[in-house]
Amino acid sequence: MANGYNHNVEALRDDEYPMLKDATYLDHAGTTLYSKSLMEKFMADMMSNLYGNPHSASPSSQLSTNRIEDIRLKVLQFFKANPALFDIVFTANATAGIKLVMDAFRDHKGGYSYGYHQDAHTSLVGVRESAIASRCLDDEDVEQWLSSGAFLVEDGLKSGANLFAYPAQSNMDGRRLPLSWIPRARSSSVISPTYTLLDASAFVSTAQLDLSNADTAPDFTVLSFYKMFGFPDLGALIVRKESGAILKERKYFGGGTVDVVLCNKEQWHAPKGDSLHERLEDGSLPFHSILALDAAIDVHKTLYGSMEQIAQHTAFLAQRLYDGLMSLRHANSDPVCEMYSHAPAFKKSGKSQGPIIAFNLRNSQGAWVSNTEVEKLAAVRKFHVRSGGLCNPGGVAACLGLEPWEMRKNFSAGFRCGAETDIYSGKITGVIRASIGAMSTMSDVDAFIAFVNEFYVEKTTSSLSKEVPGTHSSGQLIVESLTIYPIKSCGGLDVPLNTDWEVRPEGLAWDREWCLVHQGTGQALSQKRHPRMALIRPEIDFDKGLLRVRSVGSIEQIAVPLSSNPALFKSFNATQPSRVCGDSIVAHTYARPEINDFFSKILDVPCALARFPAGGSGFSMRHAKAHMQKHQKPKSNSSKTCHDKGTLAPPTPPDSDTEVQKRPILLSNESPILAINRSSLDALNEEISKVGGKPASASVFRANVVLASPQSENLEPYSEDHWTTLRIGEQIFQMLGSCRRCHMICIDQDTAERNDQPFVSLAKTRRFDSKIFFGSHMCHVPSKDITKMSQFPTIRVGDLVTIEAEDTS
Numbered sequence: 001m002a003n004g005y006n007h008n009v010e011a012l013r014d015d016e017y018p019m020l021k022d023a024t025y026l027d028h029a030g031t032t033l034y035s036k037s038l039m040e041k042f043m044a045d046m047m048s049n050l051y052g053n054p055h056s057a058s059p060s061s062q063l064s065t066n067r068i069e070d071i072r073l074k075v076l077q078f079f080k081a082n083p084a085l086f087d088i089v090f091t092a093n094a095t096a097g098i099k100l101v102m103d104a105f106r107d108h109k110g111g112y113s114y115g116y117h118q119d120a121h122t123s124l125v126g127v128r129e130s131a132i133a134s135r136c137l138d139d140e141d142v143e144q145w146l147s148s149g150a151f152l153v154e155d156g157l158k159s160g161a162n163l164f165a166y167p168a169q170s171n172m173d174g175r176r177l178p179l180s181w182i183p184r185a186r187s188s189s190v191i192s193p194t195y196t197l198l199d200a201s202a203f204v205s206t207a208q209l210d211l212s213n214a215d216t217a218p219d220f221t222v223l224s225f226y227k228m229f230g231f232p233d234l235g236a237l238i239v240r241k242e243s244g245a246i247l248k249e250r251k252y253f254g255g256g257t258v259d260v261v262l263c264n265k266e267q268w269h270a271p272k273g274d275s276l277h278e279r280l281e282d283g284s285l286p287f288h289s290i291l292a293l294d295a296a297i298d299v300h301k302t303l304y305g306s307m308e309q310i311a312q313h314t315a316f317l318a319q320r321l322y323d324g325l326m327s328l329r330h331a332n333s334d335p336v337c338e339m340y341s342h343a344p345a346f347k348k349s350g351k352s353q354g355p356i357i358a359f360n361l362r363n364s365q366g367a368w369v370s371n372t373e374v375e376k377l378a379a380v381r382k383f384h385v386r387s388g389g390l391c392n393p394g395g396v397a398a399c400l401g402l403e404p405w406e407m408r409k410n411f412s413a414g415f416r417c418g419a420e421t422d423i424y425s426g427k428i429t430g431v432i433r434a435s436i437g438a439m440s441t442m443s444d445v446d447a448f449i450a451f452v453n454e455f456y457v458e459k460t461t462s463s464l465s466k467e468v469p470g471t472h473s474s475g476q477l478i479v480e481s482l483t484i485y486p487i488k489s490c491g492g493l494d495v496p497l498n499t500d501w502e503v504r505p506e507g508l509a510w511d512r513e514w515c516l517v518h519q520g521t522g523q524a525l526s527q528k529r530h531p532r533m534a535l536i537r538p539e540i541d542f543d544k545g546l547l548r549v550r551s552v553g554s555i556e557q558i559a560v561p562l563s564s565n566p567a568l569f570k571s572f573n574a575t576q577p578s579r580v581c582g583d584s585i586v587a588h589t590y591a592r593p594e595i596n597d598f599f600s601k602i603l604d605v606p607c608a609l610a611r612f613p614a615g616g617s618g619f620s621m622r623h624a625k626a627h628m629q630k631h632q633k634p635k636s637n638s639s640k641t642c643h644d645k646g647t648l649a650p651p652t653p654p655d656s657d658t659e660v661q662k663r664p665i666l667l668s669n670e671s672p673i674l675a676i677n678r679s680s681l682d683a684l685n686e687e688i689s690k691v692g693g694k695p696a697s698a699s700v701f702r703a704n705v706v707l708a709s710p711q712s713e714n715l716e717p718y719s720e721d722h723w724t725t726l727r728i729g730e731q732i733f734q735m736l737g738s739c740r741r742c743h744m745i746c747i748d749q750d751t752a753e754r755n756d757q758p759f760v761s762l763a764k765t766r767r768f769d770s771k772i773f774f775g776s777h778m779c780h781v782p783s784k785d786i787t788k789m790s791q792f793p794t795i796r797v798g799d800l801v802t803i804e805a806e807d808t809s
């Protein structure tokens with residue numbers, strides 16, 4: 001046990017946590033993991049006893065009642081709370097416990113004033129909404145309030161009670177806040193009493209909550225057990241009985257919390273007995289979960305001994321992670337990680353810092369690395385970390401120096417929880433959080449440091465922009481293949497040789513004409529979440545006028561007419577808007593159950609086939625919000641512009657945030673046509689083979705057009721970055737910019753299996769401004785002359801391609 005590290009964990013890890021086999025799990029602040037012994041013990045209990053709904057007379061009910069009474073005591077003892085002085089109310093989670101306190105305070109005569117610490121979780125922040133007055137406090141504010149004897153909130157004079165809430169540990173950066181505030185707050189009361197609400201959710205997972213001194217204990221403590229044991233999904237509100245009366249002022253009653261209720265001629269009820277938990281536990285108890293808690297506490301003790309031991313173990317690992325990340329330097333010796341968690345505290349066995357490391361990455365030029373991009377690469381390498389706002393609005397804003405006006409501006413610029421872009425005006429809007437749990441090991445920590453080192457440390461001092469040297473201002477290529485994806489995110493269909501294929505303003509004919517939508521949410525499904533979509537293979541039978549669909553490895557098939565017959569669809573009123581990449585579109589869903597069953601069965605998701613209405617406009621049209629990015633260097637736009645009306649529109653920057661180019665693009669995400677350059681693919685595959693990976697096929701990039709040089713040696717890989725215009729056969733196309741990639745390209749299109757290539761090698765060779773690019777967006781430029789050909793523009797495999805490129809010399 002040198003340094004507090006518990007080597008026993010390594011011995012039990014494989015047996016107890018088989019789900020961690022290939023994963024590096026560093027999101028214990030999200031939830032920790034349940035052990036195999038816990039699940040087995042719980043199952044054995046369930047299988048060998050007959051448990052009924054508690055509080056009736058039957059033996060099965062009595063058994064539940066008795067067990068639950070024992071478990072209440074056991075939980076209180078776990079937190080060293082004297083059952084004579086504390087009561088425990090079981091809740092769905094910590095948030096439900098907070099709401100229960102809020103409900104009672106709202107119903108209190110005179111209402112309440114509310115002060116909450118800046119590091120509070122969103123669930124604590126929301127309590128302000130029913131307070132008479134509220135205020136967010138930082139450390140200094142708290143100290144000032146406690147030492148001055150002033151009101152918690154300025155006009156608190158009017159309210160009947162004060163409530164002061166804060167987390168025992170921040171879920172964002174792991175900071176542990178002073179518990180000494182509690183008794184001081186209690187004695188601070190001016191006129192109306194001050195109560196304390198301690199959110200111990202993050203704290204209890206790796207530290208001993210000690211309620212042995214009721215005088216210094218919080219009045220109300222909330223926590224979630226899944227954060228301690230991984231299971232059950234259950235929370236608790238622990239109440240110091242001396243302060244509990246105010247909770248009985250809650251007006252609501254439900255089944256379980258009353259003895260007698262009259263409804264008809266008279267409205268009257270008698271609340272249940274004396275105990276707080278009886279008055280506050282609405283409805284049936286989550287009794288199976290409470291029973292699981294018994295097993296959870298026992299098994300946890302067997303595996304880990306005491307919370308103190310876990311505290312030491314996790315503090316050791318957090319220190320190691322902190323030191324490891326801090327030691328990473330770019331070649332120019334600038335640090336890679338910007339830390340938001342405090343380090344030295346770990347050394348004092350984690351007294352003021354929990355095992356959570358919040359940080360961000362910078363490149364060698366000091367620019368932020370996007371959180372969402374780190375998450376994508378981490379996901380591919382099977383690291384489980386969390387990033388973004390972490391449900392801790394005050395803490396994140398404070399450590400990132402975000403001002404309220406900036407947050408509002410970001411919000412109106414499209415930033416939301418979980419959105420793609422996280423850097424605005426040079427400020428990053430989220431953090432990366434790696435958190436450690438009882439079953440974490442040194443190898444988890446070391447693997448994560450190695451991951452950051454591998455991908456984010458710039459090992460040479462050469463400048464960021466990798467210029468493509470000596471690019472030709474023109475070149476000769478041919479169309480090697482043409483592919484359409486009739487159903488968005490499903491398998492592709494190669495255009496046969498010697499076939500002219502129509503090019504439309506919105507892309508190649510029949511490309512992403514259909515999609516699959518979730519029957520519940522109406523969201524369009526994508527391969528990123530449903531890799532098996534790759535196995536769905538559409539074919540177009542022009543003779544019979546049918547779209548036929550089968551799936552790899554099955555003989556079953558379905559067919560729908562190519563003609564868009566309104567009778568096939570659900571009535572228009574029933575059509576709910578679908579969403580593709582966040583934008584609302586209207587796709588018409590097919591009504592026939594056998595069609596929808598076919599897809600639902602393959603994907604094991606309740607989904608429906610939908611078709612985008614032809615020639616849609618207005619609400620039914622999805623406009624292009626071109627997600628193309630400039631990288632390497634700013635590009636001047638070519639004078640030719642794609643559009644749908646045959647006139648030249650003024651050039652617009654391809655990366656502009658505003659929707660300037662309005663083009664119908666139907667369901668094809670992001671751009672009408674995607675092209676890739678064979679020599680770039682070859683260069684990428686060379687990189688992949690250097691690390692022993694499997695070469696990527698063109699299909700993973702879901703390109704429509706693969707361009708290859710007849711003599712492959714004379715075209716530079718990635719010269720497409722500089723192309724401005726392509727002539728394919730008789731048609732002109734304008735290049736719109738590079739295509740930004742996510743880990744969806746790691747899905748093998750033949751097997752639907754995921755691995756880490758080609759994303760990992762791309763990340764090493766084609767990362768600009770922390771985004772990863774491969775392939776180019778382009779769109780058709782209609783001819784100005786109205787001819788037969790201009791009314792039916794086509795391209796075919798084997799067409800000659802002429803490139804115009806910007807001059808890079």
Ligand SMILES: *Cc1c(COP(=O)(O)O)cnc(C)c1O
Nearest residue numbers: 093094095121167171201202224
């Ligand atoms: C996880 C967490 C919560 C929310 O817990 P729920 O179980 O989702 O209600 C609140 N506060 C902190 C500090 C947390 O870590």
